[in-house]
Amino acid sequence: MSNKSPRIAVDAMGGDYGLSEIVPGAVKAAQRGIPVTLVGDEFMIRSELEKLDTGSCDIDVVHASQVVTMEDKPSDALRRKKDSSIQAACRLVKDGKADGVVSAGNSGATVACGMFVIGRIKGVLRPGMAGILPTEKSPMVLVDVGANVDSKPEHLFQFGLMADVLAKDVLGVENPRVGLLTIGEEEGKGNTLVRTTYEMLRKSSLNFVGNIEGRDIFTGDVDVAVCDGFVGNVALKLSEGLAKSLGSLLKGELKRDIVSKIGAMLAMKAFKRFSRLVDKSEYGGAPVLGLNGIVLVCHGKADARAIEKAIEMASRFVENDAVSHVKEGLAEHSTMTVPDACTRE
């Protein structure tokens, strides 16, 4: 590791809100001392930058002529849009001109570019995407949240190893408690995939606390929950949807009588503190684990604050040398990732 701060390449063209949220978010991160390279339409980026106070910030701009849309298939984004902002950003990491990538664009395309341009860490079977969720205590990592479907036990096992590093290096948890998400806490419960993964996690050097259920995610009693990408993606989006729906239902009820309305106004401070606690933008984005560099996928609806937080998280990931730690974890368990028992059904 060099002593200078990691440089983060930011895909300026992704996200539902476009440059008007991404550029200010990147500038905020740069103001806090993180070198940033904005990648995308140079003219548009410079127009946004002119509106902001970029004083002594270390901000580069790299032009890219294409944009991956939300409708593009990952394979098309890879092959037909070689000069897209997301692919160009990944190339900066590949070429040693940046240390990490943040994008709020098409997540499938971002994962694909990360995989094929930056490349996998040797020994990683499949990269996994980690969601960082608020809990009653401190944030936790849910992995995989959708980089893969139809995973095998050895994939889930590696997701656990990599998320353990994330919890340590980025969330600052000393000895992360790793749980396996299933449908019954007893050993032996769950589907075929889970039962084999259980054995692998149990034999590892991880602080494996056993099976956990859906209801244990938000209590804050584990730091990492491992599941396959289908389950994780449903869980992540369901949580988002439920929090939103509960919010609108509560708001509706608070407006229905005048006394409640006054009560709600008085309690506004508490509601704001509460929103901050559960605000997903606090946790920036979903790191793609298993690549030779950090790629962070932000929510399509990421605002400036979410982008800023994601850049900070990517920077912390690089600074704490998480890629090396993932390599160490894989090396330690290398005999376990091709076990006899790992054929599914």
Next chain:
Amino acid sequence: MSNKSPRIAVDAMGGDYGLSEIVPGAVKAAQRGIPVTLVGDEFMIRSELEKLDTGSCDIDVVHASQVVTMEDKPSDALRRKKDSSIQAACRLVKDGKADGVVSAGNSGATVACGMFVIGRIKGVLRPGMAGILPTEKSPMVLVDVGANVDSKPEHLFQFGLMADVLAKDVLGVENPRVGLLTIGEEEGKGNTLVRTTYEMLRKSSLNFVGNIEGRDIFTGDVDVAVCDGFVGNVALKLSEGLAKSLGSLLKGELKRDIVSKIGAMLAMKAFKRFSRLVDKSEYGGAPVLGLNGIVLVCHGKADARAIEKAIEMASRFVENDAVSHVKEGLAEHSTMTVPDACTRE
């Protein structure tokens, strides 16, 4: 169908709170005109009944000498506890002495007793458990919520057919919108299981609205969401856990300053209305679909109100002749449930 009200057999011994919640819940339902048979330790049941106003209620008591614990395996509950309250309750349905069963006990054992004592409807490959969830609009059905793991497309397809009947006959939805829970709304997204199921649902006579994501569950835009039991169970328990955690976080914030505290007190009415909206006891329990009679599994923490609601729901299920409608749905699609394309991976 006869004209007299359906009689519901209630397992008096299940549930975390025991007879002191279950018996009052059953009496409430009986007071509303539903004939009830309480099954379990006769002495204990009669002691509870003595405390309550059972005036003109139609309440029977059937003695059962054994109790299935939460630790019992379904197979053991079936074989070694033949005189358990849950098995005895199912036998009443089998023998035509009751029309449905409600239990807040061991859900695996309840499903097993339903399957082997009451029996499956001819043509049903696997019974599915349906969760009924509150949404921003009206309640919806999530199926399967854990009766099975490692399901096949034809199972998921049948869950959809049966949940469609449930939405019609119990929730009163005229033309239920059926969605397939996956990780990307586009056709072709998701895992192998989902892609094959999609085709089957598309070809059926159901009002299939296509793929939905986790975030669409609580908006109320579908009436039925189909998924495999692993995903459904994680989703159900996660929702429960998240709602609870959000509640305690908000409560904590509302207590942190005096003005918010006063505000919260003024808004108490709205909070109460809100709690009722999202209270799971409003929806009673999870019906097991595909049996020759209705078996409703209540939450272990079901209180008297949840038991009462579950008995009402079971009664409505029988009164509206849902079993016949499931049979009709299966017959209509009988050529589809053993399709060539249904081998998984």
